[in-house]
Every structure is written in C-alpha cells, then in structure tokens.
Amino acid sequence: MSYLEYTVKHVPSGARKILFLNWPLALLLASVAGIGFLMLYSVAGGTFSTWAEPQAKRFAVGFLLMILVAMVPIWFWRSMAGVAYGVSVLLLLAVEFFGSVGMGAQRWIDLGFMRLQPSELMKITLVMALAAYYDALPQKRTSRPLWVILPLILIFLPTALVLRQPDLGTAILLLTAGGGLMFVAGVHWAYFAAVVTAAVGLVTAVFQSRGTPWQLLKDYQYRRIDTFLDPSQDPLGAGYHITQSKIALGSGGWTGRGFMQGTQSRLNFLPEKHTDFIFTTLAEEFGFVGGFTLLALYALIILFCVTSALMNRDRFSNLLILGIALNFFLFFAVNMSMVMGLAPVVGVPLPLVSYGGSAMLVLMLAFGLVQSAHVHRPR
Template sequence: MTSSALTRPGERDRVSTKLGEIDWRLVGLLCVIAGVGAAMLYSIAGGHWQPWAAKHLIRFSALLVAMLALSMVHLKWWFRAAYPLYGLLLILVLMIEFTPLGYTAGGARNWLNLGFTRIQPAEFMKLGLVLALARWYHNHSAQDAKWSWKLLIPAGMIGVPFILVAKQPDLGSAMIIGLTGGVIMFLAGLSWRIIAAGAAAAVAIVPPFVIFGMHDYQRNRVLTFLNPESDPTGTGYNIIQSKIALGSGGLLGKGYGLGSQSQLEFLPERHTDFIFSTVSEEFGFVGSFTVLACYIAVILIALRIASLSHSHFGRVAAGGMTAFFALFVAINGAMVMGLAPVVGVPMPLLSYGGSSMMTVMFGFALVLAVRVHRYAELPKGRDLF
C-alpha cells in the first residue's frame, strides 16, 4: 500500500486497514519469546502448569489483545496522554514513600498495596518517562535538544523518578529509568560534549556512591560481583549457581526438564531473574543463542519502525521504548553471566512477573501504533489541544 493511499481521508480509520499495517513479524517474535518463557516455567515447576506457566500464558494472552487494540489508537492520543500519565505515575511512586499504601517485599518498599492487588509503579514509570520525553522533544528544536538551558527540564523529568525509585531502594528499576532517559536524550541529538562530561561525572561518582549512597546489601552485591568466590554460600551464591547452570548446558544442553540446577532448586529466583540460566542449562549454547537472536530481531524491527515515523514524537517514542527493552535484555544477560551485579532486572517476557510484562506489552503497543500511524504528522506546541 502506498503512502498516498495511507493518508487518504478516512482510510486509516478502518480497523481492517490498521490491522494490515501492524508489523506481524514483531508480534510473532513476542509470542515466541513468551511461549519459551511459559515452557521454561512449566519445566521449572516439575512439569506442572501451576504455579507459574498457566498464569504467564493467561497474562500474555490478555495483554496481547490489549496491545493490538492500543496499537490502533492514533498517535495524537498517545501524545495527549504523555504528560498526564507521567504525572500520575510520579504521584503513585510518591505514594509508596509517603502513604501507608507502600508495601515492602524483598527488602525494598517498591510496591503499592491497593487492597485488591499490588502494583510496582516504578515499572510503569519507565513507559511514562518515554512518552513524556518524546512529547517534550517533539515540541523543541534540534538546537534545544543539542545544547540549551532547557535541557534541565528533561534532565529533571529523568532525575526525579530516578532518585525516588533508588531510595525505595530498587536499584535495578532506577538504573533502567536513568539509562533509558539518557539514551533518549542521546537519540534526540544531545551534544557529544555533554555526553562526554556526563560519562566522566558518572565514572567519578560511582566510588563514593557505592561507599556512602548504597545500602549494605547493595554494596555487598557490587563487591560480590567483583569476587563472588569470596562468599560462595552467601552473597556470591546467586552468581556462582547461575554460572554453573550456564556452563553445564554445553552446546546442546541437558535436555528439557533435566536441568539439575533449576530442577533441584540450586538456582535462586529461577522463574524470574535467572530464568535465562535455566534456558542455557536445558538447551545449551544453541538454545540460549536462539532466544537472544529473537530479542535482537525484536530490537532491530522496532528501530526500523522508529526510523519510518514522519513525526518526531513517533521516532523518539518508538526509539525510547526500544532502548528500554534492549536495556532489560542487556542488563539481565550480563547479570546472569556474572558480568554485572545482581540488581533484580527480569528478562522481558521470558521471566515470570505481571508488572514487567504489562509494561513491555504496553510499550510495544506504542511501537506498533507508531508503525500503523507512521505517516501521521503531529503539530507542534498546543495545536493538539
């Protein structure tokens, strides 16, 4: 279908036309990754659908329908929702700290107890940040994005949730928020001088932050990452067991359901943070490489979608969401291989977890919306109001 056909009045409003414009390769890859996750959760549970695999599939199926529905929403509505959504999510993060609704689990006060359910606002904050930054950059010039006092605004939009989430303490989510915001500023055209200065400042601040800014258990994780064998039955246990699982799989793995580290529960958090180690143990290098290839394909397709958008908002939003997804994959992969400290970042769609899956699926709804409405032109300033 040509560009002129797609922009013909009323043509884009047909549901059938919009469904045809969805990138089904991307949808298929997401289904494959989630399916592998369900298969691994079934294996980890000893060949049972409960307690993880069935819920994982039900959540994904429901969110898949929601993703496809949201992908047909015009970009102007995503644009309008950007700032209100960011503000709402920031309020929810503040509620964790300053109201009795804050709930502590796993040593971190990062849950909001709503009575009927518990949610992690920090997970959704990542999507809200991508949208808010995309809207800000859409309404500002290339010079403002490169170097201007106005950059204090997006820096503050990144810094406030980063500090609040790090204080919970949820270092993994804070790291994703900070890095995603930094990548978006880079994609928007930030000056190389500022990037170099920021990198130098980050390197300089790491040692004092580790010594004075981290909780004891976080500091121990960093020190253990440098030398996990120093405490093999304590803080180094997770990394050591993960490495054993990764290495023992060899080329083709031990076989489905035959991973000793996961089946005998030596591997900690085998259904969430370390599920990729289980994939490597049971299916070896070939299996883990195949899963990573699926992730890489998703990232490349999403970047292509971002490049095709006619609106700056669409380009920045799709690029930022792709960066967010890629950071999840890179940090979790590095973590399970002992190349990064254990910070509690799941492998997207592979790991068990509702909040994380919901954020990823809503994020790809945005990417697909950019694809479907790639020829849409969004006016600058307040024209949409």
C-alpha cells in the same frame, strides 16, 4: 508537528487497522513469551498451573492490551504524555508513603486484583514525556543549557524516587533510557561527555560513602557489588547465586541437558529460578543453541523496532519507539549480563520470560504504543 499535519487519509481506520499492525514484531514477542511459558513449565517441575498458566493468561491479556493501545491513534498518546508522566510520578510518591515492603524494598501498591509496580510504568511514561518534549522542541534549541536542564529534571525526579525504594536496577535503567533518548534526540556530544565524567564521579562517591553515615546504598547492595567483583570469595554465601548460575549455564554445553533435565534448576541449586534467573534454566536445558536463540529473538525485536522507527517520519513516534526499544534492550542486556556474571545481581527480570505480572503488562502496553506509532505512521 501537530496531529493536524498527519495525512489522515492515508492512515487506515476502523478494524482495518489490525491488518496494518507490525505483525512480525507481534510474532517475535509471542515467540519469546512462548519460550517463557516453556521454561516456567520446566522450573515448576513439569506442572502447568504453578507459573506457566498464570503467565500465559497475563500474556493473552497483555497481547489484547497491546492491540487495544495500537488501535488508538498515536497523536492521542502524544497528547497524553504529560498526564501519564504526572500520574506515574504521583504513583511513585504513593509507593513511598503507602507501598508494601517486599525483599527489603518498597516497590508496589496492592490494588487488590494486581500489584502495581509504578517504577515499571515510569520507564514507559518517562520515554513518552521525553519524546513529546523533543517532538515539540526545535532542533536548534535542543542543545541549549536551559532546554537540556528541563528533560534532566524529568529524568532525575522519578530516578530519585525509585532509588529511595530502593531499587538500584530500575534507577539505572531509567537514567540510561532517559540519557539514551536525549542522545537520539540530538543533544550535543559535550553533554554526554560531561555525564560520563559525572557517572565516574558518582561511582567513586558510592564506593567512598561506604561505611560512612551518608552511605548512598544499602549494605546488601554493596555486598552484591562485592560478590559480583569476586564471586569466589564467598561461594556458599553471597556469591552463591552467581556461582550456581554460571555452573548451570556452563553445564548446558552445546545443546543442553534436555528439557526438564537441568539438574541445577530441578534440584534448586538456582535461586529465583522462575524470575530473575530463568535464563540460566533455559541455557542449562537447551544449551548454547537455546540461549543464543533467545538472544537472537531479542536482537530481532530491537531490529524491528529500530527499522520501524527509522521508516517513520513522525518525530514523536521515532523517539518513542527508540526509547521503548532501548528500555527493552536494557532489560534483557542487564539480566543476561547478571546471570552470566558480567554485572552485579541487581534484580532485573528477563523481559516477557520471567514470571511476573506488572512487568509483562507494562511491556505489552509499551509495545502497544510501538504498534500504534507503526499503524498511524504518516504515509
């Protein structure tokens, strides 16, 4: 459907668009970010300036960015999908050659004023590209092999680049989000059955390759998997993170140990407590009530996105919103599974709560697209 077909007269214009934003969604995002500031204030030992303040500033910038993106008509973004995808892949290649090495992996490009993590951007632009592709593709061709291979290439290219960094967490997120989008777009069941079979085969291959010259993952990644499978075998070494994280969660109980009273985080038993493991601090200090509240807020964000998507008659918007929602879901689901000992420690931050610049900005940008789709929906 081309933009000419939109019934433009029903779409709000100018500054009035702000009134047509999905405000409940924006409020939910702000609430989650607020919980994040609170927790960053707590893990910094009661200081605002260490983490909470920069995070709040970034959220403010991100919020403005979201509104800015929302003001731009969705058909513009659709037309930019291909370019955005191309630029992201180029940036990933740039990381491959010019990126800085941190924590044993090449992940970002130092732009001077911020560290750009192209893999974060890639999650969104991949969704945009796939949404645009399926928007253009007639329904009856969706399941034809040739038209299935094309989106698969779109998915596998960035995935392979991210895996080379190596960043297993993001790679899995890209694969899952891409696959999810293809599923929503209506690709035939049989393909997914094939993919699941292939995934099982891949997992087998990953484990089989261990210790051979063609080893697929780095040693530390294997150790993380080992540790995940049996944290108790090395409670002070590799299993330390998971064990301490579970202790922090469990000791929270119903209502937690009180704000700034979490001994596990305050006494540094928790690793990376301001980034990947920030949920444990929340659960320790505010207990089940606090943890469940955040989970519920996340679920509501997903619910608002899905509702917004289903109400929209524009196919690109549908797919874009669902893809972004899926990405967001994968973020918090993987992170929470990880800190609760249900998934290996793969280094996925908790969206909007974990301390970190580029992830926050990219997420707000994505929600800007969601808002844009909402504002400019056909009426």
